């Protein structure tokens with residue numbers, strides 16, 4: 557369904573990175589212990605953990621590393637999953653859901669530490685706020701805080717009433733917010749490149765522009781075929797997310813690719829940029845289709861909002877996004893927008909992550925638009941399981957991720973109708 561281009565698309569991250577090193581394409585026949593398909597965060601984090609554990613790792617990426625969601629996102633590293641905790645509690649019970657939550661707080665801490673440990677920079681900035689537009693969603697913020705503290709022992713949240721909001725955000729749109737001291741924002745392309753360098757330093761092999769055209773199971777492992785060769789691995793890890801498509805039909809039927817898009821303005825006057833977020837946090841509202849935004853180190857506003865359940869991306873992303881941006885920050889009316897781009901998020905039916913194993917084949921997908929920390933938590937579960945500790949993976953395997961009804965042609969329209977109702981609820 558989707559075609560990977562040979563190079564990154566025109567995101568703010570790719571345009572401002574400088575020269576992005578190109579890894580070789582795979583050719584000929586080779587072997588490894590761990591064969592990973594997909595060079596986004598899921599594949600990269602898994603590869604790094606296993607390479608550091610002494611495994612021979614090969615990672616194959618169809619395009620460039622972080623070409624898809626991992627290089628196009630809002631850079632908000634927020635503790636939690638897209639589905640929140642209720643589906644985990646329902647499937648696993650509170651005690652086991654707590655173990656999963658602990659792995660999330662581990663991921664938030666690890667995201668801060670990992671670049672320091674391996675000597676790379678991701679423009680890491682602490683702190684996130686979750687804002688509310690509707691009165692009933694102010695109550696939701698308060699309930700989330702109580703639940704996080706009482707059920708999960710998470711003490712990083714604090715409530716910000718309306719009168720204190722100007723200390724946090726220069727927007728008239730919100731009624732209240734929660735500050736999450738465990739949240740952060742970062743440059744995702746720098747993260748992906750840093751992870752790749754660390755994998756290579758640990759002996760891992762990475763190939764770009766090496767799409768896997770198919771794989772087969774042999775008696776003793778898996779063989780993945782590329783245009784110019786093949787790689788045999790004892791263990792296979794599928795980390796292809798919304799782009800898995802024909803490579804594995806069983807996994808792809810559990811995902812619906814949803815289009816999501818954002819913009820980066822021209823650099824703002826530094827004073828103006830600082831005034832938008834006096835405490836340097838990022839922000840996301842708690843609408844069903846959220847606006848999420850932050851200021852970059854070079855003083856641009858990065859703003860995402862809106863999505864399309866039929867999978868397409870608007871032709872003119874800046875024009876589609878500007879009304880949302882100006883609704884939040886009227887003082888930026890008419891601001892110059894330098895970059896606009898879109899990508900696909902991999903929604904599962906209940907927005908629960910789909911992480912599992914069958915024989916020596918493992919997969920991580922279904923992060924449903926919230927994946928910077930969840931991919932790291934899932935990569936730990938998968939790599940631990942490969943190394944013999946199945947506890948975390950067992951938790952994910954307790955979730956049920958059904959296939960979408962309606963088959964390939966009808967799944968997206970059916971979902972679009974359903975989601976239209978939830979969007980309507982964003983206004984009432």
Ligand SMILES: Cc1cc2nc3c(=O)[nH]c(=O)nc-3n(C[C@H](O)[C@H](O)[C@H](O)COP(=O)(O)OP(=O)(O)OC[C@H]3O[C@@H](n4cnc5c(N)ncnc54)[C@H](O)[C@@H]3O)c2cc1C
Nearest residue numbers: 594596597598618624625626629630632768797899927928
């Ligand atoms: C616009 C947008 C904004 C977002 N904002 C945020 C945010 O602010 N915070 C947050 O937490 N999350 C956000 N997300 C979600 C987050 O980016 C993803 O959940 C996460 O990056 C998923 O990582 P991944 O490695 O699983 O998948 P991807 O990054 O999509 O990587 C999958 C990779 O697999 C490769 N691949 C697929 N098929 C093959 C094949 N046959 N052979 C070889 N390679 C293959 C693809 O080319 C791709 O590079 C956002 C997503 C989008 C699209």
